[in-house]
Amino acid sequence: MSWLRISLAAFAISAALPVHAQTVTITTAGGDYGNAMKEAMWGPAAKELGYDIREETLSDGLAALKMQVTSGAVTTDVIHLGSPEGAQAAAQSLLEPLDYKIIDPKSVPDGAKSDYCYPFDSYGTVMSWNTKTYGENPPKTWAEFWDVAKFSGRRALRANAQDSIEIALLSDGVAPADVYSVLSTPEGLERAIKRLEAIKPNVAVWWTSGAQSAQLLKDGEADLVITWNGRAQTVKADGGAADYTFKGSVIGTDCLGVPKGAPNKEAAMKLIAAMTQPARVAKLTDFIAYGPVNPAAYEGGLIPEDRLKTLATAPENAGTSVFSNSEWWVKNGEAAQKAFDEMMAR
Amino acid sequence: MTVTVDTALAADARRERRFFLSLSLPALFIVGLAAILPILWIIRQSFLTTGGEYTVGNYQKVLSSGLTWSALVTTLELSLGTLAICILLGTPLALALASARPRVANVLMAFVMLPLWTAILVRTYGWLVLLRRDGLINAALTGSGLTAEPLPLVYNFTGTLIGMVHYMLPLFLLPVYAAMRDIDPNLIRAGASMGATLGQVIRTVIMPLSAGGIFSGSIIVLIYTIGFFITPAVLGGGRVNPLSTRIERTLTTFQDWGSASVLGILLLVLMALIGVMLLAARRLLAQNTVDAPHA
Numbered sequence: 001m002s003w004l005r006i007s008l009a010a011f012a013i014s015a016a017l018p019v020h021a022q023t024v025t026i027t028t029a030g031g032d033y034g035n036a037m038k039e040a041m042w043g044p045a046a047k048e049l050g051y052d053i054r055e056e057t058l059s060d061g062l063a064a065l066k067m068q069v070t071s072g073a074v075t076t077d078v079i080h081l082g083s084p085e086g087a088q089a090a091a092q093s094l095l096e097p098l099d100y101k102i103i104d105p106k107s108v109p110d111g112a113k114s115d116y117c118y119p120f121d122s123y124g125t126v127m128s129w130n131t132k133t134y135g136e137n138p139p140k141t142w143a144e145f146w147d148v149a150k151f152s153g154r155r156a157l158r159a160n161a162q163d164s165i166e167i168a169l170l171s172d173g174v175a176p177a178d179v180y181s182v183l184s185t186p187e188g189l190e191r192a193i194k195r196l197e198a199i200k201p202n203v204a205v206w207w208t209s210g211a212q213s214a215q216l217l218k219d220g221e222a223d224l225v226i227t228w229n230g231r232a233q234t235v236k237a238d239g240g241a242a243d244y245t246f247k248g249s250v251i252g253t254d255c256l257g258v259p260k261g262a263p264n265k266e267a268a269m270k271l272i273a274a275m276t277q278p279a280r281v282a283k284l285t286d287f288i289a290y291g292p293v294n295p296a297a298y299e300g301g302l303i304p305e306d307r308l309k310t311l312a313t314a315p316e317n318a319g320t321s322v323f324s325n326s327e328w329w330v331k332n333g334e335a336a337q338k339a340f341d342e343m344m345a346r
Numbered sequence: 347m348t349v350t351v352d353t354a355l356a357a358d359a360r361r362e363r364r365f366f367l368s369l370s371l372p373a374l375f376i377v378g379l380a381a382i383l384p385i386l387w388i389i390r391q392s393f394l395t396t397g398g399e400y401t402v403g404n405y406q407k408v409l410s411s412g413l414t415w416s417a418l419v420t421t422l423e424l425s426l427g428t429l430a431i432c433i434l435l436g437t438p439l440a441l442a443l444a445s446a447r448p449r450v451a452n453v454l455m456a457f458v459m460l461p462l463w464t465a466i467l468v469r470t471y472g473w474l475v476l477l478r479r480d481g482l483i484n485a486a487l488t489g490s491g492l493t494a495e496p497l498p499l500v501y502n503f504t505g506t507l508i509g510m511v512h513y514m515l516p517l518f519l520l521p522v523y524a525a526m527r528d529i530d531p532n533l534i535r536a537g538a539s540m541g542a543t544l545g546q547v548i549r550t551v552i553m554p555l556s557a558g559g560i561f562s563g564s565i566i567v568l569i570y571t572i573g574f575f576i577t578p579a580v581l582g583g584g585r586v587n588p589l590s591t592r593i594e595r596t597l598t599t600f601q602d603w604g605s606a607s608v609l610g611i612l613l614l615v616l617m618a619l620i621g622v623m624l625l626a627a628r629r630l631l632a633q634n635t636v637d638a639p640h641a
Contacts, residue, residue, distance in 0.1 A: 159584030160599065205501045206584025221479050334600050345416040345587065
């Protein structure tokens with residue numbers, strides 16, 4: 001029973017202490033990722049700001065955010081979301097606008113910018129291939145991925161319009177910077193769908209889960225697989241005959257937002273600004289291979305040279321890749337997915 | 347005297363009936379809670395916009411979409427295909443089991459039931475190992491020179507059908523086997539003693555008497571397969587999209603609960619239609635069997 005007495009005593013002492021520090025509540029996904037964010041990002045930031053942080057962990061951030069805001073019982077000050085969910089939340093007026101007087105607007109590249117949810121780390125949808133099939137000469141561009149005469153082999157793509165239509169346009173010669181302006185026209189979307197339809201006969205599997213895509217790559221069921229970098233990296237690290245490139249990847253980001261009606265709005269903005277300082281988002285890569293969105297994190301050797309190869313947003317990949325535009329997807333996602341599904345049903 | 351005994355007996359019978367009825371209450375309660383309430387909720391949901399206002403827009407959207415109809419066709423193809431193969435494989439198997447000696451039949455039955463005791467995900471992934479490009483079957487085929495190239499056995503309609511038949515066959519077999527086992531052997535002997543060939547015995551004695559079992563099995567197969575999700579999702583390679591995967595896409599990609607509910611109701615209506623059609627067919631067949639001796 002001594003542990004009970006000790007913890008009771010500890011509780012009594014902590015309750016008796018006067019509360020001066022600002023308390024801020026942060027909601028993360030928990031698990032390894034949540035711990036990494038704590039160690040690298042908000043832990044040090046809170047110490048610097050003198051905040052007390054209360055951490056909540058939830059796997060479905062958007063649903064929780066919606067519940068808190070619509071019920072008028074907002075307890076979270078900072079919430080961690082995927083950028084598509086962030087854009088959805090913004091469209092449903094669930095987030096406060098970011099205060100770019102506190103947060104440095106120049107810390108985000110133009111393609112990734114958001115008014116409501118601050119993108120801080122990234123992953124890529126990449127081209128991966130079987131090294132037994134292609135040896136030293138894999139396809140190097142999406143145009144070559146589509147070139148079934150030069151690169152025969154079985155393809156595997158995700159059974160989802162997301163990222164696929166961007167990649168289809170890149171393969172058709174559209175410049176990375178123009179992808180979304182082209183997609184925003186009806187002809188542009190149709191062009192992307194036609195391009196996917198052209199490669200459909202060579203697609204052996206349309207995968208539906210990340211784990212499945214890794215399995216296809218590992219088993220050699222497919223020779224060329226469009227998948228997420230984490231999955232390709234796992235196969236490669238496990239000794240699978242696989243490699244991948246970030247060239248031409250579609251980059252997705254995770255972001256931090258402040259729920260509408262958050263109890264400590266200003267402190268939340270300050271925490272976001274502090275926890276995403278270059279050194280801190282660089283430190284995150286010590287724990288997990290999610291590359292910082294802030295280009296400054298790649299300067300001054302904050303990230304070891306050999307790790308850059310595993311990060312979607314490393315500078316050597318800039319220029320060929322596209323930031324997935326969450327706002328575009330919120331607005332046009334349903335129409336794009338419908339066109340994609342109809343192509344699949346044809 | 348007799349009157350009082352009769353009323354006492356009747357009261358006793360009534361009490362007994364009430365008691366048995368009350369025994370079923372917990373089950374009825376669970377059915378109501380777990381089946382009827384969610385269905386009512388889905389019906390309500392199908393008439394709501396994402397904002398929570400009443401609308402028939404979901405129905406217009408779903409029913410006017412070509413994707414719904416192609417998913418419906420895929421659903422029917424999978425269900426009827428599974429049923430056809432189950433009847434072709436299961437009926438002779440049930441006949442063999444029913445005519446085997448009880449000890450042999452029990453051992454065989456255990457083999458038939460074995461897949462039922464395995465989780466569906468395990469079984470589905472098991473098929474993946476067997477059917478994939480460098481899987482056991484293709485390795486055997488190409489290794490023995492029977493085929494030059496590995497056959498596309500999985501990530502398509504064929505693979506999905508194989509997985510579904512594997513799942514459904516035991517469930518189809520059980521009622522058919524039960525019906526066949528209950529046939530009085532004297533009927534078969536009588537037929538044979540009157541000079542009927544084996545084929546005639548099967549056609550005129552065994553099949554009519556086991557029709558009920560075959561119908562029950564068919565209803566089970568159709569009702570199960572119409573909602574199949576895991577098998578097409580894993581073995582279909584993204585290409586085989588029945589209503590169930592359409593519902594999943596509508597929910598996860600579009601977060602469109604209204605349209606997903608409409609699709610769910612479509613599935614329910616489909617099941618009801620199939621149930622009614624099968625029952626009607628069964629009645630028709632029962633009449634024919636009764637008429638048969640006169641013909």
